[in-house]
Amino acid sequence: MVSTKTLLEQLGIEKEQLGCSTGSQWYGSGAKLNASSPVDGEQLGTVTTASVEDYERILDVASTAFESFRTLPAPQRGDMVRAFGNKLREKKTLLGQLVSYEMGKSYQEGLGEVQEMIDICDFAVGLSRQLHGFTMHSERPGHRMYEQYHPLGVVGIISAFNFPVAVWSWNVALAWVCGDVCVWKPSEKTPLCSIACQKIIAEVLAEYNMPEGISCLINGGADVGRWLTEDRRVPLVSATGSTRMGKNVAATVGQRLGRSLLELGGNNAIIVTPEADIKMTVIGAVFGAVGTCGQRCTSTRRLIVHDQIFDTVKEALQKAYSQLKIGNPLDESNHVGPLIDQDAVSMYNAALEAVEAAGGQWVVKGGALQGSGYESGCYVSPSIAEIEHDAAIVQEETFAPLLYLIRYNGDVKDAIAIQNDVRQGLSSAIMTQNLREAELFLSHQGSDCGIANVNIGTSGAEIGGAFGGEKETGGGRESGSDAWKIYMRRQTNTINYTTELPLAQGIKFDL
Numbered sequence: 001m002v003s004t005k006t007l008l009e010q011l012g013i014e015k016e017q018l019g020c021s022t023g024s025q026w027y028g029s030g031a032k033l034n035a036s037s038p039v040d041g042e043q044l045g046t047v048t049t050a051s052v053e054d055y056e057r058i059l060d061v062a063s064t065a066f067e068s069f070r071t072l073p074a075p076q077r078g079d080m081v082r083a084f085g086n087k088l089r090e091k092k093t094l095l096g097q098l099v100s101y102e103m104g105k106s107y108q109e110g111l112g113e114v115q116e117m118i119d120i121c122d123f124a125v126g127l128s129r130q131l132h133g134f135t136m137h138s139e140r141p142g143h144r145m146y147e148q149y150h151p152l153g154v155v156g157i158i159s160a161f162n163f164p165v166a167v168w169s170w171n172v173a174l175a176w177v178c179g180d181v182c183v184w185k186p187s188e189k190t191p192l193c194s195i196a197c198q199k200i201i202a203e204v205l206a207e208y209n210m211p212e213g214i215s216c217l218i219n220g221g222a223d224v225g226r227w228l229t230e231d232r233r234v235p236l237v238s239a240t241g242s243t244r245m246g247k248n249v250a251a252t253v254g255q256r257l258g259r260s261l262l263e264l265g266g267n268n269a270i271i272v273t274p275e276a277d278i279k280m281t282v283i284g285a286v287f288g289a290v291g292t293c294g295q296r297c298t299s300t301r302r303l304i305v306h307d308q309i310f311d312t313v314k315e316a317l318q319k320a321y322s323q324l325k326i327g328n329p330l331d332e333s334n335h336v337g338p339l340i341d342q343d344a345v346s347m348y349n350a351a352l353e354a355v356e357a358a359g360g361q362w363v364v365k366g367g368a369l370q371g372s373g374y375e376s377g378c379y380v381s382p383s384i385a386e387i388e389h390d391a392a393i394v395q396e397e398t399f400a401p402l403l404y405l406i407r408y409n410g411d412v413k414d415a416i417a418i419q420n421d422v423r424q425g426l427s428s429a430i431m432t433q434n435l436r437e438a439e440l441f442l443s444h445q446g447s448d449c450g451i452a453n454v455n456i457g458t459s460g461a462e463i464g465g466a467f468g469g470e471k472e473t474g475g476g477r478e479s480g481s482d483a484w485k486i487y488m489r490r491q492t493n494t495i496n497y498t499t500e501l502p503l504a505q506g507i508k509f510d511l
Helices: 004-010 052-069 074-090 092-103 107-127 166-178 191-207 222-230 243-255 278-294 307-322 342-357 412-420 435-442 483-487
Strands: 016-018 032-036 043-048 134-137 143-151 154-158 181-185 215-218 236-240 259-263 268-272 300-306 361-364 383-386 402-408 427-431 451-454 488-496
Touching: 004 043, 004 092, 032 191, 043 191, 052 154, 052 181, 052 215, 052 222, 074 092, 074 107, 074 166, 074 191, 092 107, 092 191, 107 166, 154 166, 154 222, 166 181, 166 191, 166 483, 181 222, 191 215, 222 236, 222 243, 236 243, 243 259, 268 278, 268 412, 278 300, 278 307, 278 402, 278 427, 300 307, 300 412, 307 361, 307 383, 307 402, 342 383, 342 402, 402 412, 412 427, 412 435, 427 435, 435 451, 483 488
Parallel strands: 016 043, 154 181, 154 236, 181 215, 236 259, 268 300, 268 427, 300 402, 383 402, 427 451
Antiparallel strands: 032 043, 134 143, 143 488, 361 383
């Protein structure tokens, strides 16, 4: 792998980088943002964030770009997205390394995140020729009715640090083929990833002779997010992050009757029945719990295990955790990298104290790590606690590698009730070889989550299906299936091709 300096140079990132862009033009007259890595604490550079004046200028450029971009046929917009996907293929190794180094996830996960960007581009290219409407029969003779979809406008995207590039790509790939332009407010914790993405798409936009403003980037803090959510020029705000943040976005956007697409917290569980394959269960649970150091919205937080196999599963987990290697995520022999920053470590330690206060018993006791290789202060070892399902700490999402081991008796309905008894509803899974248990779990009597899996874990969704969850996860859907419809406005059309003007419902109005 290349050095940090070479990596940034090859991605076109400067040591002192302007953080806002409309394509080829870069702006920044706000505060300075320090970019650093949780891997080793290295200061990577500074990013100049947006002032109010920068924001207004960028939104004006984006609004103007929409007027021309929406007139392009969707397949032409799709061809631009195809070129973007190809450019990502060329830069996959570099961008994957940056994702791993700036965010802290394993290098393999960094590459996987870029592959997810490539996959959604491929999906969007095909979609660009399939933005289908719907035709229906009219109750009036000589009339035709149909529905069609039109571009929505400027789409605001607020993304989180844990997937610093993939979630943006889910939104922009679909929004662009739908004819929208995008304004991205990335996490303050991963600004360089956003700049790298903007520079990559800028190359494509220049090659296609596209106007400024189709892809806009605005680095900054919570104030930038507030400007986007309050701005009537932004009909849709897609926000990924905590439930607390999502409630604020929903309230602000809803007050102006705009649309919000929310992907918020998860408190995901795997049910393990007596008929589960234990080997598969352990693999799925361990990756779900410690992958990305427990910082995925789909991370496995709860393992709900039947009493008959509880001790067997517990012993298998202890053995698996004893083999975990923790360290620099760019070293592919390591399984677990750092948390995003030292504040996340403090939050993790507080959660461990809350587990003990709730009477939890440690199956594997983890905590902050110090010493050689851990100088950044962001490394922790994962934990497993045996605890009651209704403990207050279990009801919360701890964004760290903390897994709760919960015992259940009775049949699978009892386990499903425990699983559903949290405020979040993102991802869920059941491990069983029993067809009846699996089908019940997937039925209307089963999981109340937006994602329900059988014999795979909670983490690792494919782009072909709509991604999102229910309850305090926000109800949004991104990526595959018909998620494209949120980026467009639907219009119903009625055409009268006669010389008469009959009214609906048989109403008479003669002159």
